[in-house]
Every structure is written in structure tokens, then in C-alpha cells.
Amino acid sequence: MEAPGLFWGVIAWMIFWGAVGALTIRARYLHRDLDTSNTVFVGAMTGAALGPVGLAPLWAATPSLGRFLSIAPAVLTVLLVAAAFAFADPGNICVTNGAFVASQFTNGLMIGIIYGFMALGLTLIFSILGVVSFAHGEFYMIGGMLVYYITAVWFPGISPLIAVLGACAAAFVLGAVFERLFLTPMYHGQIDRPVEYGILVTFGLAFTVQYFVQAVAGASPVKVRRFFDFPKIGVPSADDPWILETSRGNLTLFETVSIPNPRFMAAATCIFVLIALLFLLHRTWTGRALRAVSQDREAAAIAGINPDRMNMLAFALGGMIAALAGALLVQAFSWLPQVGNIPAMRSFVIVVLGGLGSLPGAFLGGILVGLVEAAGTGCVPDPQKAASYIPAYGMIVLTLTLLLRPTGLFGRRFAGGAHGAQ
Numbered sequence: 001m002e003a004p005g006l007f008w009g010v011i012a013w014m015i016f017w018g019a020v021g022a023l024t025i026r027a028r029y030l031h032r033d034l035d036t037s038n039t040v041f042v043g044a045m046t047g048a049a050l051g052p053v054g055l056a057p058l059w060a061a062t063p064s065l066g067r068f069l070s071i072a073p074a075v076l077t078v079l080l081v082a083a084a085f086a087f088a089d090p091g092n093i094c095v096t097n098g099a100f101v102a103s104q105f106t107n108g109l110m111i112g113i114i115y116g117f118m119a120l121g122l123t124l125i126f127s128i129l130g131v132v133s134f135a136h137g138e139f140y141m142i143g144g145m146l147v148y149y150i151t152a153v154w155f156p157g158i159s160p161l162i163a164v165l166g167a168c169a170a171a172f173v174l175g176a177v178f179e180r181l182f183l184t185p186m187y188h189g190q191i192d193r194p195v196e197y198g199i200l201v202t203f204g205l206a207f208t209v210q211y212f213v214q215a216v217a218g219a220s221p222v223k224v225r226r227f228f229d230f231p232k233i234g235v236p237s238a239d240d241p242w243i244l245e246t247s248r249g250n251l252t253l254f255e256t257v258s259i260p261n262p263r264f265m266a267a268a269t270c271i272f273v274l275i276a277l278l279f280l281l282h283r284t285w286t287g288r289a290l291r292a293v294s295q296d297r298e299a300a301a302i303a304g305i306n307p308d309r310m311n312m313l314a315f316a317l318g319g320m321i322a323a324l325a326g327a328l329l330v331q332a333f334s335w336l337p338q339v340g341n342i343p344a345m346r347s348f349v350i351v352v353l354g355g356l357g358s359l360p361g362a363f364l365g366g367i368l369v370g371l372v373e374a375a376g377t378g379c380v381p382d383p384q385k386a387a388s389y390i391p392a393y394g395m396i397v398l399t400l401t402l403l404l405r406p407t408g409l410f411g412r413r414f415a416g417g418a419h420g421a422q
Contacts, residue, residue, distance in 0.1 A: 007088030014048040014080065021047025021055050022404065028059050038065045041405040045073035049080055085379070094379040104378035105371065106259055110267040112370020114325055116363035117270035118343060119350035120277065121321030127357040128294045128314035131183065131198035135206040136322050137344025139175070141337060143167045143323030144330030145213060148222045160227035164327045171323030175316035178205055183315065184308055187297075214337040221334035226261055262332035269328055273321070274363065281359075290314060294357070322347075342391060349394040353401050355408030364409060369394055 025043030029036045042065050046054040054073070063069065086095045093100050118140060125133050146167035151158055182201045186194040281287035292300040293310040301307050326340070333339070350369055354361025376393045380386035401408060 007084045010080070010084040013051070014077065017051045017055070018044040018048035021045075021058075024055065025058060029062055032062055034062060035065070037407070038070060038405070040403075042069055042073060044404050045077050049073045049076035092379060092381070094375070100378065104374045107263065108371040108374025109367060110259060110263045110370075111374070112367035113267040113270050113363075114263070114329065114366070115343075115346055115350055115370050116354075116366020117274060118322055118325040119347040119354070119362040119366050120274065120359055121318035122347045122351050123354070123357065123359055123362040124321070125315055125318035126351070127359075128290055129179075129183065129198075129311050131186075131202065131315075132348075133315070133318065134199060134203040134344070135178075135209065136318070136347055137340025137342075138206045138209040139171050139319040139322035139340075140326035140343050141213065141335070141340035142171055142174070142209065143326030144224075144335045144339065145217060145222075145326075145337075146170055146323075147327045147330050148224050148335060149217075151224055152222075160224075160331075164324070167327040168320050168324050172316045172320040175319030176312050179312045179315035180308075183311065187308065187311065210337050210340070217337065219336065221336050223334050224331045226331050227265065228261075260332065262329065266325075266328035266332070270325070273324065277317075277321075278359070286313070345391070346394050349398045351408075352398055353408055355410040358408065358410040361408055361410030369397060372397060 021043035022040045023043070025046070026036050026039040029039045043055070043058070046058055050073070085092075089095065094104075118136075121139070122133060122136050125131060125136075143164075144167075147160070147163045150163035150166055151160055155163075182205075183198065185191055186197060191197045279287075281291060289300065289305045290310050290313065292303065292305055293307045293314075297307045300310075325343075346366075346369060350365040351362055352365075353368065354363070354365030372393050373390055376389060377386040380389060
């Protein structure tokens, strides 16, 4: 059999045994009156990776499906697909060039951190308010657009740091005002169908903001120059192969991995803000109040917490996080009023992948989506086709997640009402 035929044969084998595993393992656990929440995912991954050799002992023993049995088959499945691809196309640059693979992995990790950071805002809003904000992409767009106007139009020469802080402050105020005016009535019995109302009103905000910005700023793309240039350094010396170099636009590691300045600075800032957000949620009274409202709104009110104020703070923080991501990336991409559409779609994919209401899941989900996109675009020989396929990778991840593990990586099934911020 030719190599491409063997590759598709392996994929067909994995799909067949994955479907068999998903169906039979769940039925087996259900028959024994055991927990079936993770059986579809584990059965599908075990079948895809090991076929009947792995399914037979799993079916016979029906062990507790802990974290190891959830992760190991998925890792084996990914490795099997990679090995089949390498055998089918041995001349592909992803197979022959280790430096290219390392560079793609590093850049995928950088953009994945940014994806995950933006999805944190959407997860925070959902976990506290129980509302999926369809205006998340517009907050992202506002952040970048405000940085452009502050640095290039209104106050030329001003520090980019001040512009970023100004964009975050404006997004925070917009989120707080919008939540107080349009979302607060949901929690006081003034809205008959609050779920549908939340979807419609946030979608209305997205529509209004996008076309207002287009009317004011126009439809021509804008871009901001790099905020800061790296100094030219080499560590430890130019003759040492284990070297870290910086130029004005890139960071080079070991003379093989090149990271663009804007992405590196955006990813580093996102990690710093993530740590600050986790500190806020777990080490401050305000953070504990937010988590209390996410778990039980009525009990939090009895304890003296104002749930309405926490809801407003959560929505404002979520919008500010999205605006910060846009403010950091406007130096890397061209900016349009519609620029938030695809990042918003990615955020929905990441939130589902990581698990609704899980902050660590959202961040890890963003990294996984970034790595999948980097692998997909790097291994497609035609660069134009590779770029056009980028949105499809997120949809593939979303479809597989909904089929195999609807609760996501770190999510759990909600009985209704409260959505805990983990």
C-alpha cells in the first residue's frame, strides 16, 4: 500500500475503533451502574489509540476513569496521528526540519497564551453571571482601536503603556455601565426569559459597537507600530551555539526559534495579568465574593455580599480582559471594526474545550487551540491554503469536544443555577 493510502487507512481504523469504544464502553459502564460522565471520551480515545487491544481490558475491568486514563489514550492518539502523517509525507517540512517545528511550536504557544487569556474574560462572565457574552469580540476590537487612536491620532508620541491602560479603563467602564443598565434586570424578576434575553442584549451590544466604530473610524485597516524594540544583545556570546539574541523585531532562541516582538510581549503581559487575576480571585475579599456569587447567589446575599455589584464587576473585568488582549495585539495585526469576529469565535471554542466556568481550562484550552493552529498551518505546504484553513481547525476541535466530552477538559455537568469559577 502506498504511503498516503496507508495514512488514510490508519485514520479510518482509528475512527472505526474510536466509535466502537465510545459506544461500547459507555454501555458497559451504564450496565454496571457506574459513572458514565467520562466514558465516551476515554472509550473513543482508547479505541482510536489501541483498538481492540485497549478496549478489551477496559470493557472487562471497568476501572475508575481518573485523570491518567483520560489523558494517556488522548496523548497516544495524537502521537499515532503524527507518526502516520510522518510516514505518509516524509518530505514535509514538519518532518524534515526540527528547527521549523520548534519555531512553530513556540509561536503556537505564544498565540495560544493570548487566546487563552482572552477566553478567560468570557469564562469569568459566564461563571459569575451565567450569561454568554456575544459582545466579547467587540471589546477586543475596542481595545486595539483605542490604542491606535490614542497613540497615533489624539496624542502622538504618548507612551503605549498609557494607551493600553486607557483602553482597559474605557472597556471596564463600558462593561460596567452596560451590565448595570441591561443585565441587572435579569436578576430581579423583570425579564421572563433571562437566558434568551442575555443572548439578544449582548448581541445587540456587539452589533451597535461594531457599526458605531465603523461609522466613526471608517472601514480602512489601521495598525500600530511596535510598542518597544528589543535591545540588541547576545547571551553568552556570538560564538556560542546556545545563544539568546534579540533584535529590534524578534527574539531568537538557540539560533533556531524566532519569536516576533509583539507576540512575545503580548504573551508575557498576559501571563502576568493572569497571575494577578488568580491572586484577585483567591487571595482578596473581592475575589472570594465573586466566587461566592458564582456558587450560590442567594447564600452570598445572606452573607452580606451585594450580588449585583459582583455581577457588574465580573462583566466589566471580562470586557477589560478582552480589550487588553486587543490592545496588545494591535501592534501585530491590521485592525478593522470586524476584527473581533474570529477571536470571539475562538473564545467560544476555547471555553467549550476547557470547560464552562473553568478558568484553568480556558487558559489551557487556548494553548491547545494555538498549538493545533500552528501545527495545521505549518504542515500544509501551500501557505495560502494554510492561512485559509486556520478557522477550520477551531471548528474541528469544537466538534470533537462536543461529541466526545461535552463538559470540556475541566468542566463539570451543572445541575442548573450556579456556575462555579474554578
